[in-house]
Amino acid sequence: MRSQRIIDKTEVVTEGGIVTAMHPLAAEAGAEILRQGGNAADAAVAAAFAIGVVEPFMSGLGGLAYIVAHDAASGRTIGIDGSAVLPAAAREDMFELVEPPMRGSGVYGWRATEDEAAESGYRSPAVPGAVAAHTRLLDELGTMSLGQVLAPAIRLASEGFLLDWYVFANCASAMGRLRRFPETMAVLFLPDGTPFRPVDHDDNCLPDRLRQVDLANTLRRIAEQGADGFYRGEIAGAIAGHIQARGGILTEQDLAGYRPQVREPLQVSYRDKQIAMVPENTGGPTVAEALNILEGFDLAALGPNSVAALHLVAEALRMAFADRFAYLGDTTAAAVPLAGLQSKAYAAARRSQIEIDRGPVRQPAGDPWAHPPGSQTTPARRQPPERHTTHLSVIDRHHNMVALTATIGQLFGSGVIVPGTGVLLNNGMMWFDPEPGNVNSIGPGKRTMSAATPTLIFDEQGPLMAVGAPGGRKVISGVLQIMLNVLDHGLGMQASISAPRIHTETGPLFADVRLPNGVIQGLRDIGHEVVLREETFLSSYFARPNGILVDRDTGTLRSGVEPYKMSTAVGI
Numbered sequence: 229m230r231s232q233r234i235i236d237k238t239e240v241v242t243e244g245g246i247v248t249a250m251h252p253l254a255a256e257a258g259a260e261i262l263r264q265g266g267n268a269a270d271a272a273v274a275a276a277f278a279i280g281v282v283e284p285f286m287s288g289l290g291g292l293a294y295i296v297a298h299d300a301a302s303g304r305t306i307g308i309d310g311s312a313v314l315p316a317a318a319r320e321d322m323f324e325l326v327e328p329p330m331r332g333s334g335v336y337g338w339r340a341t342e343d344e345a346a347e348s349g350y351r352s353p354a355v356p357g358a359v360a361a362h363t364r365l366l367d368e369l370g371t372m373s374l375g376q377v378l379a380p381a382i383r384l385a386s387e388g389f390l391l392d393w394y395v396f397a398n399c400a401s402a403m404g405r406l407r408r409f410p411e412t413m414a415v416l417f418l419p420d421g422t423p424f425r426p427v428d429h430d431d432n433c434l435p436d437r438l439r440q441v442d443l444a445n446t447l448r449r450i451a452e453q454g455a456d457g458f459y460r461g462e463i464a465g466a467i468a469g470h471i472q473a474r475g476g477i478l479t480e481q482d483l484a485g486y487r488p489q490v491r492e493p494l495q496v497s498y499r500d501k502q503i504a505m506v507p508e509n510t511g512g513p514t515v516a517e518a519l520n521i522l523e524g525f526d527l528a529a530l531g532p533n534s535v536a537a538l539h540l541v542a543e544a545l546r547m548a549f550a551d552r553f554a555y556l557g558d559t560t561a562a563a564v565p566l567a568g569l570q571s572k573a574y575a576a577a578r579r580s581q582i583e584i585d586r587g588p589v590r591q592p593a594g595d596p597w598a599h600p601p602g603s604q605t606t607p608a609r610r611q612p613p614e615r616h617t618t619h620l621s622v623i624d625r626h627h628n629m630v631a632l633t634a635t636i637g638q639l640f641g642s643g644v645i646v647p648g649t650g651v652l653l654n655n656g657m658m659w660f661d662p663e664p665g666n667v668n669s670i671g672p673g674k675r676t677m678s679a680a681t682p683t684l685i686f687d688e689q690g691p692l693m694a695v696g697a698p699g700g701r702k703v704i705s706g707v708l709q710i711m712l713n714v715l716d717h718g719l720g721m722q723a724s725i726s727a728p729r730i731h732t733e734t735g736p737l738f739a740d741v742r743l744p745n746g747v748i749q750g751l752r753d754i755g756h757e758v759v760l761r762e763e764t765f766l767s768s769y770f771a772r773p774n775g776i777l778v779d780r781d782t783g784t785l786r787s788g789v790e791p792y793k794m795s796t797a798v799g800i
Contacts, residue, residue: 232742239722240787241779242799245624247271248774248789250286250698252796253389254279257380258622259798261372268628269297269369270377273362275620276632277381277447280358281440282389284416284640285398286618286698289446289458290353290653291636293361294506294680296493298629298691299369305684306368307493307506310361311676312354312637312656313486317477318672320664322351323657338661346657348405350476352642354656354676358634360488363455365630368490375451382447385650388439394794395438396426397766402640412645412652415440443650459483463649470646471653493684496570498523501715502686511681511704513556513569517548518708520575521582532717533728533743535750536584541712542732542756543582543589545705549733550592556677568596587755592734616640617698619682623776623785627691631682631775633698681707685715692778693721697790699771705731706771710788714777721777721788729770732756740770765792 240246245268247258258275266274272295280288287293293310323341326332332340332347345351366374399416400423406412407421416438417423424436449457457463464483471478494507496516503519505512521544530537551569568574574596581589617635622628635654642655659676661668668677679701685693695710697703706729713724728740737756739748740763752758761769772790774797779786787797 235791236726237722237789237791237795239720240797240799241784243625243784244800245271245622246776246785246787246797246799247275247620247622248776248787248795248797249275249279249620250618250772250774251279251283251394251794252798253282253384254620255796255798257384258620259800260380261377262624262800264372264376266372266377267370267626268622268624268630269365270372271624272297272620272622272630272632273366273370274377274380275622276358276362276634277378278384279618279620279634281381281384281443283395283618284652285402285636286616287358287634287636288652289359289443290356290641290651291634292357292654292656292676292678293632293634294510294678294682295361295365295630295632296504296506296682296684297365297369297631298504298684300627300691305493305504307491307504308361308364308368309489309491309506309509309675310357310364311509311678312357312654312659313482313676314354314656314660314670314672314674315477315479315482316672317479318657318670318674320669320671322477322670323662325662332662338658339663341662346662347638347655348643349408350471350474350642350644352655352657353471353476353478353644353653354659355478355482355486356654357486357488359450359458360455360486363450364488364490365632369628374454378447378451382444382451385440385444385447388437390435390437391424391426392794393426396423398639399423406640406643409643409645411647412640412643415442415645415650440650442648446649446651459486463651466649467646467651467653471644494570496520498711498715500688501692503711504684504686505681509556509675509677511679511701511707514548514552514704515681515683515708516570517551517575517578518544519711520570520572521547521579522712524576524579527712527716528718532713532719533747535747535754538730538747538751539584539587539754539756540582541709542730542737542751543587545708545732546588546592546734547578549701549704551596553734555596571596585754617680617700617703619696619698619772619774621694621696621775623691623694623778627778629684629691629694631684631694631696633680633682633696633703635678635680635698679703683707683711685711687780689780693775695721695773695775697771697773699768701733702731702768702771705729706773710773710775721775721786723788725773725775725788726791731770738769763792
């Protein structure tokens, strides 16, 4: 026997509205807008721009975003795909591959490129979609002006903010990679090349304040001119000029031609609930398949985190991930059996292969083309998960809801801050295979495929829940288990997020060390190869969810945030 670390966070309970985000200053920015009378869309846009200022290594103006949002008055729910798009000059053979073949430094496990050109630097950025996605959300469902909702982010960038351990740790971990980019070092590090000092309440040294004056000016331009202030004119010219002068391919035309995709959300029923997610190139189709499989089992009777319940969740995840790896990709570049993967009939066929007392399933990948039939596509190569993402959730007093997941790619994206703009660009090339001839190979105009799974849930009374997470493909298993904890097991949002989780794809079953020894042994007895993981302040083994739940008994809103990081809920 030995002692265990117990870390948790309290929930916020209110009727007035809640914002949850990965950094307290971003949550406060959203809450500030709610206090001023803004709705959930207004608050979400404010928090999204603010998080790019205070958590620049995870998201920002140079990144991408996926959003699902609901307007309570009209009953309208929309999905916004702000994924990055490869430049028109992108070619599948544009990078020189390292010989002999070896895995690159990027988070996706593709083959290494010379000088890590596909993962870092001036040839790695794709056309960013975040600014277009955020402003489109405001246009579609917001009530305030862009200038009003950008005010908190502009203030944080111009006046600066005191650093905390979280920002310090991420900056320190990236020092070696970022030293190649003097413009970036000049903004995010001290003149001697060391990280800014964080707040330390036991130290007499004053903490450093990170000011980003150029970024503040870019935000002001967007506030005045809308998305065109970023994708056209002076800012676009500065971005394209800086990139092309150093051998990159991103052009002003690429930027000017970007449009986010506003779609009907992917809708899946689970028991008596309706679940809305962003469709196609996200984690939504994979979560939908897992939910459809699990709907045929009485998870509530098995109990939360029991051997039997975890076994079934693991088997559903294993099947859904195997199908993801085999079939999903950019639907404009290859045939993808989305209808089959999301069908109840296909899920029933998959479910019949699960044995209640033995695993793993013998045939993890199925044949979704039979539901309905279609043309075959080349199986996608497996990709290891990325972790450098952020998520925020908002529900206001009228029960308008937003779930928004944003990323910049790898930690600090491309590593390139464009001088005079403060814009840190994504490294979207790393989402694609640098080897020619594969379904995920580089190509002009291709959209990135992400595990982002921002999710809204409705019951017979209306809006019920907003949830999502950073954490790469572990977002898929994390968001799934949060939903199951709430919908099947009756847990609150904070209890659902704080509870131990599992993650599995097509290999071992990764399990939180906090699970009881008997449960871990029971999973091993069934046949699972269980690998234990202990979550820490710097790890992301089981994603980092946050969300908000409507308490049907009291009518109040209740928050839940990941316990280990700076994740914060702010209510009004």
